Amino acid sequence: MSQPITLPGAEAVVKSARTYVIDLIERVIWAFLGAAAAVALAAGPADCSPYRSGRALARPGWPQS
Template sequence: MAEINLPAADTVVKTARTYAVDLIERVVWTFLGAAGAVALAGGPADMLNVSFWQGAGTAGLAAAVTLLKGIAARVVGAKNSASTAPSV
């Protein structure tokens, strides 16, 4: 019977932790970027009543914030990660 080579348990745990840290960071930054984009696209006084184009602009601004954050993370964090968390 062929032998199955599985990674060590500490590798799997570290990978899961790294994934969780990266995911939480991306969720928080996307929320902050989207909140800022809504305030910019719809205006603070009218942010709950936006048109289709304002909504599309909001999505574009949130995507731009995420892109800029990922590029900035390359300077701050590891070169092969879009995370600013030092453990990722």
């Protein structure tokens, strides 16, 4: 009446698990890189510009170089 359940071999399970882990690692890395790029884009180029003058950061009454 009931048919026996057939399970895949151990080799197929190991290959599937390996594929899952590799895919998960790729997704985590790409998510991190995407988030880092979004933060860098949101920060804007003015924050890391080598041509920034220190005058905008000077406080009133402090000596300027």
